[in-house]
Amino acid sequence: MSQVTISSSGPSLVEGYREVVGDGPMQVLEALARRLRGHRITMVNSTSTGGGVAEILHRLVRLLNELGVPTSWEVMPGDMRFYGITKTIHNTLHGAAGSLTREDQEWFRDAQHRAASALALDGDLVLIHDPQPVGLAGLRRRPGQHWVWRCHIDLSRAQEATWDFLAPEVGRYDAAVFSHRTFVPRLDIPAWLVPPSIDPHSDKNRELSDEEIRELLEPFDLPVRRPWVTQISRFDRLKDPVGVIDAFLMSRRHDESHLILAGGGADDDPEGAEVLAEVQARAAGRRDISVLLLPPDAHLVVNALQRRSTVVLQKSLREGFALTVSEALWKQRAVIASAVGGIPLQVLHERTGLLVRSNEGAALQISRLLRTPDMRRRLGRDGREHVRHHFLHPREARDYLAVFARLVEEAER
Amino acid sequence: MSAFELTGVVHLARPTGRLAHDLDELRNGIEAAPPQVLFNHAIQVVLRAGTGDDPPPDDFSAWCYGVVQDRETAERLAFTTRDHTTSAPELRAALLSVLDSIPQKTRAARDAPEGGDFAFITIDSVPIPTGAGAGDASQLIETLLEADDTVWFWHLFEEPWIRAGECPLADWLRASGSETLAERLEQDARSGVSIEVLRKRTRRTWQRGQLARRVAEAVTAPEDERREEARSVVAGLVSRIKRRDG
Numbered sequence: 001m002s003q004v005t006i007s008s009s010g011p012s013l014v015e016g017y018r019e020v021v022g023d024g025p026m027q028v029l030e031a032l033a034r035r036l037r038g039h040r041i042t043m044v045n046s047t048s049t050g051g052g053v054a055e056i057l058h059r060l061v062r063l064l065n066e067l068g069v070p071t072s073w074e075v076m077p078g079d080m081r082f083y084g085i086t087k088t089i090h091n092t093l094h095g096a097a098g099s100l101t102r103e104d105q106e107w108f109r110d111a112q113h114r115a116a117s118a119l120a121l122d123g124d125l126v127l128i129h130d131p132q133p134v135g136l137a138g139l140r141r142r143p144g145q146h147w148v149w150r151c152h153i154d155l156s157r158a159q160e161a162t163w164d165f166l167a168p169e170v171g172r173y174d175a176a177v178f179s180h181r182t183f184v185p186r187l188d189i190p191a192w193l194v195p196p197s198i199d200p201h202s203d204k205n206r207e208l209s210d211e212e213i214r215e216l217l218e219p220f221d222l223p224v225r226r227p228w229v230t231q232i233s234r235f236d237r238l239k240d241p242v243g244v245i246d247a248f249l250m251s252r253r254h255d256e257s258h259l260i261l262a263g264g265g266a267d268d269d270p271e272g273a274e275v276l277a278e279v280q281a282r283a284a285g286r287r288d289i290s291v292l293l294l295p296p297d298a299h300l301v302v303n304a305l306q307r308r309s310t311v312v313l314q315k316s317l318r319e320g321f322a323l324t325v326s327e328a329l330w331k332q333r334a335v336i337a338s339a340v341g342g343i344p345l346q347v348l349h350e351r352t353g354l355l356v357r358s359n360e361g362a363a364l365q366i367s368r369l370l371r372t373p374d375m376r377r378r379l380g381r382d383g384r385e386h387v388r389h390h391f392l393h394p395r396e397a398r399d400y401l402a403v404f405a406r407l408v409e410e411a412e413r
Numbered sequence: 414m415s416a417f418e419l420t421g422v423v424h425l426a427r428p429t430g431r432l433a434h435d436l437d438e439l440r441n442g443i444e445a446a447p448p449q450v451l452f453n454h455a456i457q458v459v460l461r462a463g464t465g466d467d468p469p470p471d472d473f474s475a476w477c478y479g480v481v482q483d484r485e486t487a488e489r490l491a492f493t494t495r496d497h498t499t500s501a502p503e504l505r506a507a508l509l510s511v512l513d514s515i516p517q518k519t520r521a522a523r524d525a526p527e528g529g530d531f532a533f534i535t536i537d538s539v540p541i542p543t544g545a546g547a548g549d550a551s552q553l554i555e556t557l558l559e560a561d562d563t564v565w566f567w568h569l570f571e572e573p574w575i576r577a578g579e580c581p582l583a584d585w586l587r588a589s590g591s592e593t594l595a596e597r598l599e600q601d602a603r604s605g606v607s608i609e610v611l612r613k614r615t616r617r618t619w620q621r622g623q624l625a626r627r628v629a630e631a632v633t634a635p636e637d638e639r640r641e642e643a644r645s646v647v648a649g650l651v652s653r654i655k656r657r658d659g
Contacts, residue, residue: 024561028421031543181428181532192537193426348469349479389562390461402423402539409539 002119004048004073006062013059014066017394020200029394032401033067039408041071042123046086046132048075052196053129053152056393059199063397074119076133082111086132089166093131095157105165109135116140125404128173137172146407149173150400152196154183154320154341174407177400179321180342192403195345197396198326198387203299205330208307216304222290223258227310229366230260232302235276235293238318239263240338243359245282245289247315250363252288255370259283262292262305307331310376311369315362316340326391329353329383334376336365346391352383416546417553417585421563422571424457425537433531435524436481439473440512442533448501452574453536455494455504459608460566468607471495472531473508480529486515495605498570499578540567550591553582554619562608569602569611594618 018026043061045053057073064071078086085104092098100108112135121140126147128136137147149170155163155178163185170176175190184191198205208216222228229248233239241261248259261279276293283289294301306312312328312335319341326346328335335353337343347353354365369376389395429450433439443451454472461469470478470487471494478487489511497507512520525531543564547553557564568582580602586595597618601611631639 022561024559024564027543027545028423028541028561028563031421031541032423032539034544035541181426181534184428186430190427190537193428193534351469398423399425402425402541405541406425406537406539 002074002077004057004061004075006058006065006073008062008065012066013063016201017063017392021388021392021394025389025394025398029398029401030067032398032405033064033069035405036069036125036401036408039069039125039404040123041069041125041127041404042121043071043073043127043129044076044119044121044133044136045073045129046076046078046083048073055202056197056199056396057129059393060397060400063393064401067397069401070123072120072123074121076111076115076136077118078111078115078132081107082132089131089162090153092159092162093153093155095159097159099159099161100165112136112139125408127400131166134166134169138169141172146404146411147173148403148407149176150194151176151178151183154180155185156182158185175403177403180345182341183320192399194396194399194403195342195391196321196323197391197393198323198330199393200330204303205327206303208300208304212300213304213308216301217308220290220292222260226256226258226288227370228260228305228308229257229311229313229370230262230305230309231313231315232305232324233261233263233314233316235261235263235272235279237271237275238316240315240317241275241279242282243317244313244315244362245279247313247359247362247366248289250360251366251370255367257288257310257366257370259289260292260305260309261289262294262302264294264296264298302327303331306333309333311336311366313362313366314338314343315356315359316343319343322346323391325353326387329380330387330391332377332380332384334369334379335383336362336369346386347383348386351379352386353379414548414589416548417582418546419543419553419556419560419564420567421541421543421561422567423539423541423563424453424460425539426453427535427537429533429535431533433533435521436477436483436486436512436515437517437520439476439531440509440520442531443473443505443508443512446505446533447535449537450533450535451501451504451508452571453534455508456498456570456574457536457566459570460562466607466610468605476525476531480525480531481523483523486511486523498603498605499573501574538571550586550589550594553586553589554591554594554615558612558616558619565608565611569598573599573602594622 041064043057045057047054061071061073085108088098088100115133116136116139124145126145127150128134129150130152134149141147171188173189175192176187177192177194178184179196181193231244235241244261279291283291306328312333314322314325314337316338321342325335325337325343329346329352335347336356337347337353339355339357344355347355349355356362356365431442433442458471459468470491474487474491477483477490493507493511497504545556547556573580580599583595583599598615601614631642
């Protein structure tokens with residue numbers, strides 16, 4: 001069964017989001033939805049569970065239906081070989097070494113044909129997510145339909161051969177959507193920017209009581225008296241965990257605090273274990289540093305760690321969009337982050353957080369924030385407001401509707 | 414007089430593919446930029462950072478200040494941008510006059526570090542009539558005060574930009590007899606304040622106007638009505654003070 005069924009029971013998402021973002025933004029979203037009455041949206045991706053795209057689609061599809069724009073979600077069928085090929089595509093688009101063989105390319109094309117026969121694709125507005133189902137526009141497009149390709153991947157370091165293989169398929173769409181300007185490749189169709197967003201009601205972001213936080217963090221035996229400086233990220237060199245320790249140790253010469261490095265190692269990342277070992281070696285013997293290896297579903301623990309931290313770091317050397325920053329800002333944390341990727345859109349320097357470019361800069365700002373509770377409060381408060389306006393699901397839903405409204409309007413002209 | 418309908422707007426940003434590595438390339442990019450590119454980098458920032466009393470700097474001066482680290486030129490660009498918000502030709506000419514005052518060789522020498530190029534981005538606007546309309550000034554302001562930031566932006570920043578300074582919302586208010594308020598709104602929007610400040614000021618101006626109206630009406634009202642009115646004003650004041658003090 002390729003169609004994903006989303007339950008409409010439980011409290012209304014529209015009203016839930018209205019409580020969070022306010023009536024004004026929801027009125028605009030509702031007005032946009034009214035404008036698209038009579039249209040149907042079909043979303044397509046390659047999985048209904050696991051991963052950020054599936055997570056947002058579960059919310060978005062229900063939200064759009066509640067808003068009165070009938071929206072269905074179809075999952076592209078595939079076999080193990082196809083998933084192996086799409087994994088190579090994903091990794092090489094991210095800049096990793098590797099390539100597709102001619103047989104891989106053939107298998108990928110065959111999978112597109114199989115999907116084209118299996119899926120209903122009955123909406124007149126079709127939003128295809130990521131490269132796996134990219135070939136569907138060329139195979140199933142009907143007159144009167146508008147097709148948009150939503151790429152959630154950072155293509156700035158994509159292997160040319162992989163992109164050359166996909167680009168002709170992308171060219172068959174009416175438009176493409178990317179998360180950040182640096183992710184956009186050369187294209188002959190309009191490429192709009194729609195930043196990703198977080199769900200304020202998810203386990204990772206929902207409000208937690210002091211009691212819940214205490215219970216969730218109890219097993220880790222973390223110090224309760226000293227302020228926590230925390231970075232939550234995969235153990236990956238590009239997240240610079242060793243640089244975080246160095247910056248912390250510099251600030252520690254003058255200020256009392258405790259560093260927490262928490263994250264998981266991705267199963268598909270052989271370097272993860274190596275980086276974790278380096279981090280553990282660097283932190284060895286220090287009672288003021290805790291290194292926590294968390295399972296991938298530890299959303300509530302991540303939530304509790306962020307809420308209990310005094311300062312949250314994201315000292316990456318390179319980044320995609322880095323929604324972990326929005327997650328921390330949403331919890332009114334004082335954030336110090338590198339000025340890379342999508343971070344400067346979230347951290348407006350001295351307004352919603354502090355941007356740094358070096359270990360010394362991070363050390364300086366850690367000390368500064370530890371000593372100035374008023375500044376932490378101000379940055380935290382304004383950071384949350386910034387996320388409320390720009391990085392929650394209703395804004396992303398609004399942008400997708402605006403993309404379709406624009407395409408429909410252009411076609412009617 | 415016909416009803417006034419409030420409109421919000423969604424901006425879809427689109428990279429133009431053009432980059433500037435130094436001030437000379439920034440100058441040439443500004444000279445060649447379509448109006449919507451200038452609009453995005455100079456005007457739309459008001460909406461992009463929708464919090465706080467102080468609006469963020471425009472993208473040109475922010476890049477010049479933070480990346481190229483030419484503080485003097487950044488200051489001049491920031492002032493120029495805030496001072497020329499009503500049309501693309503006027504803004505372009507003002508920005509170019511700042512950059513042209515620097516010799517070409519010097520402009521080319523003031524450059525960004527690797528990875529710090531300025532990216533010219535354009536914007537496609539999707540105006541969205543909200544369905545919230547008003548038949549008189551009082552209703553309009555009450556609705557506007559609760560409206561989304563994009564509604565304020567559309568009526569007080571974007572429409573005047575598209576219509577070379579003309580502001581249909583202010584014109585409608587004038588036609589309905591609220592000249593002072595219309596004037597105030599237009600002036601505040603042009604002065605470069607944030608939407609949050611604009612909203613607060615409008616609320617204050619509006620409440621003061623309402624107070625004056627209520628006082629004037631109360632003069633001719635019977636004694637018991639005046640007492641009742643006074644009681645409700647004091648109750649409102651007490652509840653506001655309580656709310657403020659938590």
